[in-house]
Structures are given as structure tokens and as C-alpha cells.
Amino acid sequence: MPAAKSVPIEILRFNTCGSVDDGKSTLIGRLLYDSKSIMEDQMEALERSADITGGGEINLANLTDGLRAEREQGITIDVAYRYFATPRRKFIIADTPGHVQYTRNMVTGASTANLAIVLVDARHGVIEQSRRHTYISALLGIPHIVIAVNKMDLVDWSEDRFNEIRAEFESFIPRLNVLHDVKFVPISALNGDNVVDRSDKTPWYQGPTLLGHLETVHIASDWNMSTFRMPVQWVNRPLNPRDQELHDFRGFSGQIAGGIVKKGDPVMVLPSGLKSHVKDIWTYDGSREEAFCPQSVTITLEDEIDISRGDMLVGMEDLPGVENELHGKVCWMNQRPLTAGKKFFLKHGTQTVQAIVTSLEYKVNISTFDHEPAPSELSVNDIGEVRIKTSKPIPHDGYTQNRLTGAFVLIEPGSNQTVAAGMLGTPANAFNPEFTDYTI
Amino acid sequence: MSSYHLDHLAYLETEAIHIMREVAAEFERPSIMFSGGKDSICLLRLAEKAFRPSDLPMPLLNVDTGHHFPELNEFRDRRAKELNAKLIVRKVEDAIQSGIAVAAPGEISRNKLQIPTLLAAIEEFQFDCAIGGARRDEEKARAKERFFSFRDSFGQWDPKNQRPEIWNLYNARVNPGEHMRVFPLSNWTEMDVWEYIKQEQLEVPNIYFSHKRNCVRRAGQWLPVNDIVPPKNGEEVKELVVRVRTIGDIISTGMVESPAVSHDDIIAEIAAARVTERGSRADDKASEAAMEDRKKQGYF
Numbered sequence A: 001m002p003a004a005k006s007v008p009i010e011i012l013r014f015n016t017c018g019s020v021d022d023g024k025s026t027l028i029g030r031l032l033y034d035s036k037s038i039m040e041d042q043m044e045a046l047e048r049s050a051d052i053t054g055g056g057e058i059n060l061a062n063l064t065d066g067l068r069a070e071r072e073q074g075i076t077i078d079v080a081y082r083y084f085a086t087p088r089r090k091f092i093i094a095d096t097p098g099h100v101q102y103t104r105n106m107v108t109g110a111s112t113a114n115l116a117i118v119l120v121d122a123r124h125g126v127i128e129q130s131r132r133h134t135y136i137s138a139l140l141g142i143p144h145i146v147i148a149v150n151k152m153d154l155v156d157w158s159e160d161r162f163n164e165i166r167a168e169f170e171s172f173i174p175r176l177n178v179l180h181d182v183k184f185v186p187i188s189a190l191n192g193d194n195v196v197d198r199s200d201k202t203p204w205y206q207g208p209t210l211l212g213h214l215e216t217v218h219i220a221s222d223w224n225m226s227t228f229r230m231p232v233q234w235v236n237r238p239l240n241p242r243d244q245e246l247h248d249f250r251g252f253s254g255q256i257a258g259g260i261v262k263k264g265d266p267v268m269v270l271p272s273g274l275k276s277h278v279k280d281i282w283t284y285d286g287s288r289e290e291a292f293c294p295q296s297v298t299i300t301l302e303d304e305i306d307i308s309r310g311d312m313l314v315g316m317e318d319l320p321g322v323e324n325e326l327h328g329k330v331c332w333m334n335q336r337p338l339t340a341g342k343k344f345f346l347k348h349g350t351q352t353v354q355a356i357v358t359s360l361e362y363k364v365n366i367s368t369f370d371h372e373p374a375p376s377e378l379s380v381n382d383i384g385e386v387r388i389k390t391s392k393p394i395p396h397d398g399y400t401q402n403r404l405t406g407a408f409v410l411i412e413p414g415s416n417q418t419v420a421a422g423m424l425g426t427p428a429n430a431f432n433p434e435f436t437d438y439t440i
Numbered sequence B: 001m002s003s004y005h006l007d008h009l010a011y012l013e014t015e016a017i018h019i020m021r022e023v024a025a026e027f028e029r030p031s032i033m034f035s036g037g038k039d040s041i042c043l044l045r046l047a048e049k050a051f052r053p054s055d056l057p058m059p060l061l062n063v064d065t066g067h068h069f070p071e072l073n074e075f076r077d078r079r080a081k082e083l084n085a086k087l088i089v090r091k092v093e094d095a096i097q098s099g100i101a102v103a104a105p106g107e108i109s110r111n112k113l114q115i116p117t118l119l120a121a122i123e124e125f126q127f128d129c130a131i132g133g134a135r136r137d138e139e140k141a142r143a144k145e146r147f148f149s150f151r152d153s154f155g156q157w158d159p160k161n162q163r164p165e166i167w168n169l170y171n172a173r174v175n176p177g178e179h180m181r182v183f184p185l186s187n188w189t190e191m192d193v194w195e196y197i198k199q200e201q202l203e204v205p206n207i208y209f210s211h212k213r214n215c216v217r218r219a220g221q222w223l224p225v226n227d228i229v230p231p232k233n234g235e236e237v238k239e240l241v242v243r244v245r246t247i248g249d250i251i252s253t254g255m256v257e258s259p260a261v262s263h264d265d266i267i268a269e270i271a272a273a274r275v276t277e278r279g280s281r282a283d284d285k286a287s288e289a290a291m292e293d294r295k296k297q298g299y300f
Helices: A024-034 A040-053 A068-073 A102-110 A128-139 A159-175 A210-216 A433-439 B008-026 B038-051 B070-082 B092-097 B114-124 B190-199 B263-272 B290-297
Strands: A010-017 A080-085 A089-095 A115-121 A144-150 A181-186 A229-231 A234-236 A251-255 A260-262 A266-270 A274-282 A290-292 A296-301 A312-315 A321-332 A343-348 A351-364 A371-373 A383-396 A407-411 A418-424 B030-033 B060-064 B087-091 B129-131 B148-151 B179-182 B211-218 B221-224 B238-243
Touching: A010 A024, A010 A102, A010 A128, A010 B008, A024 A080, A024 A089, A024 A115, A024 A210, A089 A102, A089 A210, A102 A128, A102 A321, A115 A128, A128 A144, A128 A159, A144 A159, A144 A210, A159 A181, A181 A210, A229 A251, A234 B008, A251 B008, A260 A274, A296 B008, A321 A351, A343 A383, A343 A418, A351 A407, A383 A418, B008 B038, B008 B129, B008 B190, B030 B038, B038 B190, B060 B070, B060 B092, B060 B114, B070 B087, B087 B092, B087 B114, B092 B114, B190 B263, B221 B238
Parallel strands: A010 A089, A010 A115, A115 A144, A144 A181, B030 B060, B030 B129, B060 B087, B129 B179
Antiparallel strands: A080 A089, A229 A312, A234 A251, A251 A296, A260 A290, A266 A274, A266 A312, A274 A296, A321 A383, A321 A418, A343 A351, A343 A407, A351 A371, A351 A383, A407 A418, B148 B179, B211 B221, B211 B238
């Protein structure tokens, strides 16, 4: 069927959280299988390996475990991405393994997700892992959470049991103050109940099936559309333009990280504080009247001002903070622990600066959500609040206001390893343009 | 403009443009691997969208195995010219002559010999980055690949020790002699590629559309008959109406019987397909880990 373009098809990115025993691979296999996204040659390959190693039993996990070592050891090493589509939406699944390195991998998968599926076993209810998964989903600002209560067949499809588990979650979710949209769905991934097709065993459940929810949850507002932000990626200056009109072309290319920008809008360049107006929003497909997050555009300005990669174009209202002393939470991802005084490269938006972690404020116990003050170090997979000093002031928002302008990574000099994912706290002060008026 | 929605192609496009611009800004000597195949055709349109009205700030690079479909090379050269882009071609034949690439006894396929040829080209031009058109949905080893995929000084990929990739903050740092492979189409599916080709009205080599061709049946595939793949004794040559779904070397690319003559036909065919794209590539069927093994050595 040729793709009808009448209704735009959106992409929903989600990650699945759960340990091996929660039936995570079975659930993904079920979604792919029931939506007819597994092809015959993939099925044949599964059957071949089932004959050789699995005693004839087809293992849906082999669909996602792509590396030799994973198949040999029956483990998942790394984040794997899977793709499937229904007539209503396209889906990108970040499949993260459920054991060692879990926090690191889950943070990676969660960073770009619209939605997280937290799987719990109906027999065991909320366990330590469920609390961790919910905490990390909230920390990474995933806008939508689905608690999939799996293996309902093993508790006789008991509504009471389902409500009990729901109440357990609802007792601690308010402590994670950024979670707004949380849905609960009773399923059996093994048999497919309420995954793609509605189950006749849960007459007491009025909500959508899991896939039905994935297809309809409102995601257009997941991007920040309120305050214009665009980190300048690349200055576009044609060297030998054949077109005379392009001789003076000087465009600032970037992906809009927040809000909407219109031709003629006043904008400010940070950290310099210089002001101008949008002359044109240039794209390959023609000039635009307006553009919005997360479109990639090239903006030209009315005035010739000094702008280079790493600067940020912002709207005149709700200015971000511009500081070289930052604070925020980091998820530490390296075997060598983090201690105060260590130096790194910090990448934020489109700039990379030198940075020093000046202090470790507290470590989060991600099972109890308690803060352990003044830790001596953060080990791999630890999450903690830190203070950081950068070699240049960084225009930024709090991560809870904007996932793109509030995020950073730390890179270890020498090894060039990415060692931390960071989420900035809300800046103490918004940028004050009064201080810089004299520079214009 | 009615609403601030991006449809799936607009989302994938802005993600890929962002990645292309990161490459232009972060690397000293980047390049784009361009074969003339459908995925790299999309890459070039994305490069235009990322960098116009400027010229493309990086050259195109292709490893010619000597077993390419002639239609592909003709298209490759013409497209580079149209875009006013610099095209660098390095040949496996030359790499064999100079001893950079050595075939195993009896090895006819040039597939593995592309690896040393490519790595030698990267060294010759001191490329610190090569953009490629690989997609995660193609193959399960690729499903684990990063957008920015680090290669050590031997050109090797270490799947167990990849850099975490968080938000859109790509770590592009490499030391001298190391390089990065960057895959802006990572999140695209075969369907997305064809929908994009249709949306952008991109020209593709005509072998993607159905045509008459002499083929022989070998190892469950219809292989095109030509000088490199002559029919063996007892093999029956059949004239079929076929097209290619994915293009590899002429000696290993299975032709699929198809009446598809337009973008819409191809999109309809993929929507109804029950085998994956790489089901017609003999190079991937060698073993379950065939792709992983080649990638570790420096394959695309």
C-alpha cells in the first residue's frame, strides 16, 4: 500500500526497563511479532539457532542480541535499537540490558526516549529494580511512563493484585516530582494479552492495550516549545558563490533546541549579550517564515556581529543562565571513580570547554531515593549531585525546563571516553543583559 | 503552518542534518562514503540540506571493488559532478597490485579486500572521519552501532567498549591515527529511505527498478550473468524481469523478481515484503556473525 500522506506519521521513541525474568525480551518479541515486523529470514535464522543451541525452543531474545559474545553467553551487552511501524506510528525501541552496567545503559536509552515501559512481575510487585527504573525515568525527564504489570496470567488475572501494585507505585511516585503521565496496563507478554490485542480475561480493565497507548499518547508537546534556543553549530559562509546575492551570506546553522523563531524576531547572542533581529530563516527547501524545535535551519541576522560555534541564539524573554559555576546531577559511567578536583572536557550544546568537578555534594540511593551527603567518590553507575567550574560561561537552562539545553556530558582527556551524563540544575539567575549593554 | 508537528521523515532528517554539521564542525578532515547506492544517495541530499548554500565541506570517497555494477559507477561519477563535489575513488585492483590487499587462495569475492583498501585510503588522505550510510535495521550487529563509531589506529571496531551516546551530545574526539565512522541514517529503515527518495524526488541508478536481465540460479539466488559471473556448465540462463533491493558486488547481489517500475511500486513492495533487505546478500549469509566479524576489521 503506498504510504498515504494525509495523516503525518510521528516517531515515538521508547525504552523498556526490566530484568531478564520480567519478560522484557518476550514483550519486545511480542510487539514485533504481533505487529508483523519479524521477517521470514529473521525467523529462519532464529529457528536455525534454536535447532543448534536452544534444543528447538525459539528464543525471541536472539532477535536483539546481535553480537557473538552475547549469543554465546546468553547476555545483552549494550543498548540495541529496534524499529517497527504500525499504520499509525513508527517506533524506535532502545532495548537496554537488565544487569551489570544497567544504570549506564538505561540512561543512554532513556536520554532520547518519549516514553518508558517499566515492567514488573505481577507475582513480585514493586521490587528494588522497579524503584530504580522509575527513578531513572524521572531523572532523565522521560515525559510518559507506562507501568506494564506482566505475567498477570500467573496471578489469575486478579484485579485486586493489579490495584495493589498500582497503589505501591503511587505511594512513591509523588516523591519524583517531575513524573506527570503514568499509565498502568495489565498484560501477559507470553500470551499477548493486552499487548497488541485486547484480552478477554481483564473485563475490569477499561484502558487501552499497550500498543494502543503507544500509538495514541500525545507526544507533540514533548519538545520545549516555549522559549527559543539555538546553539550555533556551524557558520555557513559560501567561499566562492556563483550566485552574486550570496557574496555577503553569513548564516548560523543549528538545530533549534527550544521554542519557535520567526522572521523579524529580536534575538540575543549568548554569552556575549549582543542583540539583533532575524533577517531570514534559510533552508535548502526555501526561506521560512518561522521554525521550531527540533528543526535544523540556517539563520541570518540583520546586523554583522561576531558569532561562532558554541554561541547560543535565544529569544529576548525568559533568558537562560550564563554561568561558569554549574551544579547538577551526573550519572557516572566509567570504571575509574569520580573524585573532586578531576578535570574533564564538558560538552554542552555545540561547545566543548574545560571543566573541573569542584565538589561532590551528595550521592543518590536510587532504591530509597535518599541522599548520602559528601561522598568521597562516585563509582560506575552511581548518580550524584556535583558542582562544576568551566573555563567559559555556559548559556544553559535547568534540565527540567529543557532536556537539550540542560544536558551535558563529561569526556576524559587522553582516553577520550565519555565518562558522565549530566543534568543541570535550574540556574540561580537568568542572564542580565544590563551588564553587557556597553559592549554594543 | 497549522501545527508544530514533525512527521517521521522530518524528524529523521533534522537528526541527520544535525549529525552532518557536527562532523563538519568537529573534524579536521572528514569525508563522505558515496557508492551511488540508495542510502548514500540520501546522505548526499542530507549534506546539501546541512551545508547549502556553501559547497559540501568534505570530499566523497568510494572504494571500487572492480566488481561494481557499471550502472552504479556511471551514476556515482555523474552525481558527484552535479553536486560540484570532489570524488576520490580507490580501487581494490590497485591495492592488490601494490600488496596492500591480498586475496586468500581461491578467493574471488572482493568483499573482504575492500577493508584494507578503505583503511589505506583513510590513511593516505588522513581522514579523521568517514560518514557512511549504514542503518541499524539492516543487520543485528549494526543495531549495536553508535552514530559516532570510534575506530582505533588499526581501523578496528570494539563492540564491547563503545562510548555511551547520550542525548544529541556526540563525542567526536579522536587521537592522531584514529578515526570515526559516522552514520547519520542509523535510525532510518529501508522504508524510510524509499519514502525520502520519493519525497525528495531523488534520482537512483536504474537497476533499482525492474528491467530484463539474464540470470542464473545459484545458492538459492538469481545472480546476474556477466563477464565476472559466467554461467557454469549445466546452469540454465534465464531472462527474468528483476531489480536489485540492495546493491553489493555484481557477483554476490541477488536479483529479485519484481514488476516495480516507480517509487510507489517499490514502497508498496517493501510494505508487503516478508524477507529483510539483506536476505539477498550472499556476503551476509556466510555465518550468523559475518557482519560483526567484518566490521571489527574495519568494514563499512
